Amino acid sequence: MYRYDEFDHDFVQARTAQFADQVERRLSGELTEEQFRPLRLMNGLYLQLHAYMLRIAVPYGTLSSKQMRMLAHVGRTYDRNYGHFTTRQNLQFNWPTLKDVPAILRDLASVEMHALQTSGNCIRNVTTDHFAGAAADEVADPRPYCEILRQWSSIHPEFSYLPRKFKIAVIASPKDRAAMQFHDIGLELKRNDAGETGFAVFVGGGLGRTPMIGHRVRDFLPEEDLLAYVEAIMRVYNLHGRRDNKYKARIKILVHETGAEEIARQIEAEFAEVRKTDLLRLPEDEIARIQAYFQPPALPEKPARSSAFEAAKADSRAFAAFAQNNVSAHKAAGYGIVTVSLKPIGGIPGDATDAQMDVVADLADRFSQSEIRVSHEQNLVLPHVALDDVPALYAELKAHGLETGNAGLVTDIIACPGLDYCALANARSINIAQDLSNRFGSAEKQAEIGELKIKISGCINACGHHHAGHIGILGVDKRGEEVYQVTLGGSGDETAAVGALVGPGFTGEEIGGAIETVVDTYLKLRERPDETFLAAVRRLGQKPFKEALYGAA
Amino acid sequence: MTPPTAAARVARTDETAGEIRVPEAAQVTSSQAKPAQAPHLRAVPEADAGPALWRDGAFQDDEWTRTGEDEAVGEGPAILPLKRFLAEREALSQRNSPLGVIVEPGEKLDELVPHLTRVTLVVLPFPKFADGRSSSTARLLRERHGFEGEVRAAGDVLIDQMPLMRRCGFDAFEISDPVTRKQLANGLWPDVPFYMQPVGSSRQQEVPAGTRPWARRPA
Numbered sequence: 001m002y003r004y005d006e007f008d009h010d011f012v013q014a015r016t017a018q019f020a021d022q023v024e025r026r027l028s029g030e031l032t033e034e035q036f037r038p039l040r041l042m043n044g045l046y047l048q049l050h051a052y053m054l055r056i057a058v059p060y061g062t063l064s065s066k067q068m069r070m071l072a073h074v075g076r077t078y079d080r081n082y083g084h085f086t087t088r089q090n091l092q093f094n095w096p097t098l099k100d101v102p103a104i105l106r107d108l109a110s111v112e113m114h115a116l117q118t119s120g121n122c123i124r125n126v127t128t129d130h131f132a133g134a135a136a137d138e139v140a141d142p143r144p145y146c147e148i149l150r151q152w153s154s155i156h157p158e159f160s161y162l163p164r165k166f167k168i169a170v171i172a173s174p175k176d177r178a179a180m181q182f183h184d185i186g187l188e189l190k191r192n193d194a195g196e197t198g199f200a201v202f203v204g205g206g207l208g209r210t211p212m213i214g215h216r217v218r219d220f221l222p223e224e225d226l227l228a229y230v231e232a233i234m235r236v237y238n239l240h241g242r243r244d245n246k247y248k249a250r251i252k253i254l255v256h257e258t259g260a261e262e263i264a265r266q267i268e269a270e271f272a273e274v275r276k277t278d279l280l281r282l283p284e285d286e287i288a289r290i291q292a293y294f295q296p297p298a299l300p301e302k303p304a305r306s307s308a309f310e311a312a313k314a315d316s317r318a319f320a321a322f323a324q325n326n327v328s329a330h331k332a333a334g335y336g337i338v339t340v341s342l343k344p345i346g347g348i349p350g351d352a353t354d355a356q357m358d359v360v361a362d363l364a365d366r367f368s369q370s371e372i373r374v375s376h377e378q379n380l381v382l383p384h385v386a387l388d389d390v391p392a393l394y395a396e397l398k399a400h401g402l403e404t405g406n407a408g409l410v411t412d413i414i415a416c417p418g419l420d421y422c423a424l425a426n427a428r429s430i431n432i433a434q435d436l437s438n439r440f441g442s443a444e445k446q447a448e449i450g451e452l453k454i455k456i457s458g459c460i461n462a463c464g465h466h467h468a469g470h471i472g473i474l475g476v477d478k479r480g481e482e483v484y485q486v487t488l489g490g491s492g493d494e495t496a497a498v499g500a501l502v503g504p505g506f507t508g509e510e511i512g513g514a515i516e517t518v519v520d521t522y523l524k525l526r527e528r529p530d531e532t533f534l535a536a537v538r539r540l541g542q543k544p545f546k547e548a549l550y551g552a553a
Numbered sequence: 554m555t556p557p558t559a560a561a562r563v564a565r566t567d568e569t570a571g572e573i574r575v576p577e578a579a580q581v582t583s584s585q586a587k588p589a590q591a592p593h594l595r596a597v598p599e600a601d602a603g604p605a606l607w608r609d610g611a612f613q614d615d616e617w618t619r620t621g622e623d624e625a626v627g628e629g630p631a632i633l634p635l636k637r638f639l640a641e642r643e644a645l646s647q648r649n650s651p652l653g654v655i656v657e658p659g660e661k662l663d664e665l666v667p668h669l670t671r672v673t674l675v676v677l678p679f680p681k682f683a684d685g686r687s688s689s690t691a692r693l694l695r696e697r698h699g700f701e702g703e704v705r706a707a708g709d710v711l712i713d714q715m716p717l718m719r720r721c722g723f724d725a726f727e728i729s730d731p732v733t734r735k736q737l738a739n740g741l742w743p744d745v746p747f748y749m750q751p752v753g754s755s756r757q758q759e760v761p762a763g764t765r766p767w768a769r770r771p772a
Contacts, residue, residue: 007763011747018743022713030732038683039713121683151749152767157720158692158752161685227767238689273697279751286766 001064001371002147002293004112012109015116015155019043020102027099042122042160044115045101049423054096055118056108060128060146060170061089061374065361068372070111072357078104083357085342085350087414087465088167089127089374090118094421116154121162123153123234127169129177130375133294134337134383136329140197142172142189144290145226148282152227159234163241164249166234167206170199178376179468179492181205181214184251185233190220198222203233203263204255209460211467211498212252215260217267223287225271227280232271236263297369297384302334306387312394319394321443322405327390336387338368340380340397341404341412345441349415349433350378359400367393377414377453379407410445410452410519411437414465418458418475419482425458427475427482428508432456435512440519449519452533453492468492470534471518472499473511484511486518488545489537502542503550514549521548607737608703608725615727617653617674632676635660642668655707658686666698675700677723679708688721695722695754712736716744722754746771 004012019039026036040046044055056071063071071091075083078100079093086092096104108114117124126146133141149168153159159166169180172189180186186202199221205214221229237251240258255263274280313320327336340360342350352360360380364372367389373381385393397403406412413436416422418429433456440446455469459476466472472487483505490499506514519533521544526536537545606615617630626633626645632653638645645652653674656662665672675694677687687706694700705725706718712733715726728734748759748769758772 005763007747007765007768011745011749014745014747018745021743035711035713035732121685151765154749155717155745156750157717157748158685158688158750160717161683161688161714235689239686243684243686277696277753279753280767283766286764289764 001062002059002143002290008112008151009109011154012112012114012116015043015114016102016105016109019105023098023102038120038161041120042117043101043105044118045098046119047423048094048421049419050421051095052098052101053092053094053421054101054104054115055086055090055092056113056115057118057125058089058091058113058374059150060126060132060143061130061376062132062143063372063374064111065364065370065372067111067113068357068361068364070107070113072354072361074104074107075354075357077107081355082351082353084348084417085352085374085378085380087376087378087416087463088118088125089130089376090125091374094417119165120160121164121166122160123149123156123162123166123168126150126153127167127178127183127376129171129173130373130377130379130381131177131328131337131383132172132373133296134330134335135173135177136331137175138172138331139189139191140172141291141294141296142170142187143294144287145187145189145199145223146170147290147293148226148287149230152230152280159238162234162238163243164246164251166237166251168230174494176492176494176496179465179496181494181496182207182211182465182468182492183214184237185230186214187226192220196222199226201229201233203267204252204260205496206250206252207462207465207467208250209247209462210250210252210256211462212256213496213498214252215255215264217260217264224282224284225275226282228274229267229271231280232267232274235274236266236270240266296331297371299332299335299369299384299386302332302386302388304333306334306390309387309390312391318403318405318443319391321447322394322403323390325405325409326407327385327387330384332384334387336385336390338382338385338390338393339375339407340382340402341406342379342402343406343412343437344401344404345406345411346434346438348430349413352380356400356402359396359402363393363396366396377407377412379412405443406446408451408453409447410440410449410454413437413454413456414469415456416458416464418456418464422458422463424461425475426460426477427458427484429456429458429464429473429475432473432475432484432508432511436515439512439516448523448529450529450532452519454515455490465492466490467498468496469499470532470537471515473515476505478505482508484508486511486514486549488518488542489534491534500542503546517548518545521545603734605727605729606705606725607728612734612738619655630674632674635665638668638672639664642671646671653703653705656687656690658684658690662690662693662698669694669698669700672700673702674705675702676705676707679706679710679714682709682711682714684709688718691718691722692752692754696752712741713743716742719757720748720750720752720755722756724756 025031046053126149167183168185169178169183170187171180182205188200201218202214241254242248326339368382369384413433415429415433419425453470455465456473457464457466468490474485485505486502487499491497604612619632630651638654651673655676706723707727759769760772762768762770
């Protein structure tokens, strides 16, 4: 894991002190709310429906057990004993008081954490594959590049007042587990024929009101040019992105209105100029120095097959389901990547209590080299678990209500906080997620359905990624009533697609039944049990689902 | 398992949902539209009346005069809008006094670049503090085009953005916000003096910090 040096410590401490002063000036009335707003946002502090919300950065979703314990401590000491893991691999606390925020930030700084740039019109937390550094299929660990981008984008003097927020994702596998093409900039780490490392660069993806898939503007960018190229993109956007309408201010709109080819030309022209100064070239030894922080842990050698693991699978259906869904292929033989689901049946997606955070930290120490990841699907990940240890880990998880074996299944639902918390929401999301989770919650039903991603947003800003859901649910306000629209066929993986609206919306009472109808239609029409929901929708189109929902036309 | 507080939270929301739901259009209006005169832009109070120009660590008298749309260009250092400068640059070259140019956000700096040797001041306005376009323009002026004259921030210039502006190349600031004026007078400069970006535009001396090629500190 990256470790702060003296400079990083000084940087975060100075920033924390600066923000403490700004909070002081706000409390004394010297700063108006309007003046305070961009400052607090740059430090992760939102004003929500009922209270402030503090969003803490989990850079590229990597946490140590020590950091997780600090998050538990913050939840216990300053909040209401729980936190919410978000779709951007961050953690938010929903009830801090303004006067406590400087103390929270000081506590976080003591474990090399902060809330910098988790909001505001700046470059946000850089996200990545939650299996990074462990996945069997990755070209290299993408996190060193995320860390370089994190540093370079922190309090950037030129790019802190962009037209709108800006999100960067980096992946390193052909399989996209980070919805990379739905980011303002998507980077795919790859090797060229000469074996050199570089990036395919995508620009202009995004969800929100106007979902768009990123355009590939570069097939291969040498790694030494990463910062120079990103700076070129940022400058084109900062100068030319729309500022007249906040709903048209994201770079995707600039790319759309200017044309992908013309934007690529402008970026390349700017890049050629930036490169001349040679300020941002990344020397190989510096990349190597950052990479050294992310060295894979020294895992004792193991046989590929674990008899303890196999025996436990044979012994218990629940464990077998957990092993199938929540244990993924590790690059080291005899190890697995374990997803700790924060989607208990009937629960609130992404919420974890302080006690659960402490448990996961302890289990990371015992079984996973003290490392934890947060996934954009709002789960936690223990990245380096010996298959021999999975049965014991499972037993511990079970003792704390964390053993749900539903990763990637129909009840592994992404949902935004919705009208329960959010000032922008038009409808509740959490209750819909809970209803669906209960309807599909039996192990048999979930196994029968297989991989199916349901994503729920409580307004068109799409924080619940509904556009990218195999089934997407969007809550809207229709004359004071919560109404839910359904989209089908979206996908956040390497076959990225925006879901299409299936028809008129449903009330909160109807939506659960409607989704059951969609799923039943799939089960009836799929060609084979291994034809996934997404594959079936792509083959069948919307018609049979429409007919099932609304009757034949 | 469901966190223990879930039921309580949902119930509370149910009670308040009716009151807090604001039609979307209304939200947009309140967050987007700014009153013509934002409260922090109001005129500097009488007691505080003094030079608006902050330069070299102090409020100073401004030797420059802005030339209105239809005004004749007067004697002494004169500031002109970019369009007028470009249209009249032949005639203006006969003057003996310094020339300054305002480049508004959205105007093309490239049009000024061929004539930069004639200019000793460039004014870059911030219509709102949250509009960061002029920060890019300032960097380009300094870093790419080697402009060594004065680069002045005008408009909605607030103290918390000023350290960033200085790194982008600004060395003068027109300040009307009374709170910012008071804070500057009191010596406040809310910088985080550890920088993660190498810039060729900063108006303070900066040196590399540690081994990272992008880290800098004030010299």
